[in-house]
Amino acid sequence: xxxxxxxxxxxxxxxxxxxxxxxxxxxxxxxxxxxxxxxxxxxxxxxxxxxxxxxxxxxxxxxxxxxxxxxxxxxxxxxxxxxxxxxxxxxxxxxxxxxxxxxxxxxxxxxxxxxxxxxxxxxxxxxxxxxxxxxxxxxxxxxxxxxxxxxxxxxxxxxxxxxxxxxxxxxxxxxxxxxxxxxxxxxxxxxxxxxxxxxxxxxxxxxxxxxxxxxxxxxxxxxxxxxxxxxxxxxxxxxxxxxxxxxxxxxxxxxxxxxxxxx
Amino acid sequence: xxxxxxxxxxxxxxxxxxxxxxxxxxxxxxxxxxxxxxxxxxxxxxxxxxxxxxxxxxxxxxxxxxxxxxxxxxxxxxxxxxxxxxxxxxxxxxxxxxxxxxxxxxxxxxxxxxxxxxxxxxxxxxxxxxxxxxxxxxxxxxxxxxxxxxxxxxxxxxxxxxxxxxxxxxxxxxxxxxxxxxxxxxxxxxxxxxxxxxxxxxxxxxxxxxxxxxxxxxxxxxxxxxxxxxxxxxxxxxxxxxxxxxxxxxxxxxxxxxxxxxx
Numbered sequence: 163x164x165x166x167x168x169x170x171x172x173x174x175x176x177x178x179x180x181x182x183x184x185x186x187x188x189x190x191x192x193x194x195x196x197x198x199x200x201x202x203x204x205x206x207x208x209x210x211x212x213x214x215x216x217x218x219x220x221x222x223x224x225x226x227x228x229x230x231x232x233x234x235x236x237x238x239x240x241x242x243x244x245x246x247x248x249x250x251x252x253x254x255x256x257x258x259x260x261x262x263x264x265x266x267x268x269x270x271x272x273x274x275x276x277x278x279x280x281x282x283x284x285x286x287x288x289x290x291x292x293x294x295x296x297x298x299x300x301x302x303x304x305x306x307x308x309x310x311x312x313x314x315x316x317x318x319x320x321x322x323x324x325x326x327x328x329x330x331x332x333x334x335x336x337x338x339x340x341x342x343x344x345x346x347x348x349x350x351x352x353x354x355x356x357x358x359x360x361x362x363x364x365x366x367x368x369x370x371x372x373x374x375x376x377x378x379x380x381x382x383x384x385x386x387x388x389x390x391x392x393x394x395x396x397x398x399x400x401x402x403x404x405x406x407x408x409x410x411x412x413x414x415x416x417x418x419x420x421x422x423x424x425x
Numbered sequence: 426x427x428x429x430x431x432x433x434x435x436x437x438x439x440x441x442x443x444x445x446x447x448x449x450x451x452x453x454x455x456x457x458x459x460x461x462x463x464x465x466x467x468x469x470x471x472x473x474x475x476x477x478x479x480x481x482x483x484x485x486x487x488x489x490x491x492x493x494x495x496x497x498x499x500x501x502x503x504x505x506x507x508x509x510x511x512x513x514x515x516x517x518x519x520x521x522x523x524x525x526x527x528x529x530x531x532x533x534x535x536x537x538x539x540x541x542x543x544x545x546x547x548x549x550x551x552x553x554x555x556x557x558x559x560x561x562x563x564x565x566x567x568x569x570x571x572x573x574x575x576x577x578x579x580x581x582x583x584x585x586x587x588x589x590x591x592x593x594x595x596x597x598x599x600x601x602x603x604x605x606x607x608x609x610x611x612x613x614x615x616x617x618x619x620x621x622x623x624x625x626x627x628x629x630x631x632x633x634x635x636x637x638x639x640x641x642x643x644x645x646x647x648x649x650x651x652x653x654x655x656x657x658x659x660x661x662x663x664x665x666x667x668x669x670x671x672x673x674x675x676x677x678x679x680x681x682x683x684x685x686x687x688x
Binding site: 203206207231234235236237238239240242243244246247248249250251252253255256257258259260262263264265299300303304307309316318321322323324 | 470507520581586
């Protein structure tokens with residue numbers, strides 16, 4: 163199986179990606195983000211996405227109940243069903259699932275975010291977690307019968323509650339439980355850049371040993387992506403490509419080695 | 426299999442319904458509406474749901490693209506994932522699906538609505554259709570492996586596009602293709618009322634022959650529900666109960682015969 167992570171940026175060429183998926187000769191499992199759809203919907207709703215900064219200095223989204231419901235609408239609702247419809251139009255029998263559906267991706271709830279409020283350290287609990295268990299049985303059932311799973315947020319925790327998480331960690335968890343022949347990350351850049359502001363600095367090849375080094379050099383979303391990739395590779399070696407999702411044929415390009423190839 | 430249609434009204438007792446489903450000894454397939462969630466979201470978005478009146482006098486929602494996207498967010502997104510989470514919390518391994526997913530419910534696109542505009546008759550085409558084909562293979566795959574399908578809008582047309590339809594017609598189509606041992610409709614009334622304004626007028630029993638008579642007596646949503654029920658019964662006889670979804674144990678009450686029993 164080929165594992166394809168489609169980023170949530172607004173400039174990704176979804177019709178091109180879908181056309182490439184329709185042309186694959188092997189089964190695919192798709193994981194997608196929906197950041198742009200989420201932010202646009204939050205904007206239309208006049209809703210502000212709260213972020214918190216922990217005492218250790220990392221800033222993250224506060225996954226309160228309104229945010230989890232926004233994820234249900236933007237990720238599991240609009241973005242997922244739009245993508246499933248595009249795939250169906252190209253003859254790919256896609257089945258869109260959030261982590262809740264059939265408990266396909268279970269998360270371990272985060273213990274809380276340590277923040278400073280009015281001079282005091284407090285533990286802020288929210289509805290977030292990290293992808294851990296995968297219902298491989300359900301994925302096999304679908305894939306073996308010709309369906310293409312299209313996975314997204316929210317995930318489910320051990321008690322059956324919806325939790326927000328990182329889609330890149332979902333990819334890593336999937337690969338740990340059901341090793342993929344290769345993994346492609348389609349992003350809004352020509353690959354992993356040494357200078358995030360200069361698209362000409364895409365790294366063509368990266369070996370496993372260099373990932374940690376790069377991880378410490380970059381920041382934000384790309385650092386988290388590299389951490390997920392490192393975790394995936396620790397579990398089982400595979401070929402991973404970080405490629406441009408904005409070209410005419412993003413997946414074909416990635417499979418032909420354009421982008422950053424990690425192996 | 427028992428087929429359960431959960432209405433989209435805001436006063437339905439979802440936790441009670443979910444508790445009853447968790448106690449069932451036979452597999453269930455659930456179809457749910459989300460009118461209240463949809464209207465609330467439209468309101469928050471400042472979006473007006475357009476209705477059109479055909480030359481024959483029937484008023485219906487105009488399923489333009491913004492409406493179909495609203496359905497994706499409200500039905501397939503928020504309402505579906507909230508219900509799936511409630512079921513998961515009770516140990517029911519629910520899998521939420523729109524008609525698009527695995528082409529589980531295919532609709533035949535409506536040819537258009539004949540309307541009068543500026544004195545002229547025109548044919549208004551929108552993204553609506555009627556449930557027709559059912560992917561019984563996918564439903565069997567899920568049910569036989571212990572999953573509970575939770576179905577909702579939008580449906581998919583022959584070309585893979587999302588279309589809006591009536592959930593009651595989905596129930597009828599499901600029963601035509603995969604006959605149910607019984608069907609329960611959970612609504613915001615104690616059953617089928619002879620006087621829609623008087624809850625004391627619920628009809629305890631109705632035979633097949635009397636449905637058409639009642640259908641002509643009532644109007645709006647209940648008339649459409651009775652038409653769907655008539656169609657379901659034409660395909661295969663079964664026990665159908667229209668029951669109050671607002672009691673402490675709506676499904677248990679329905680299975681014990683409270684509400685309007687049609688057989």
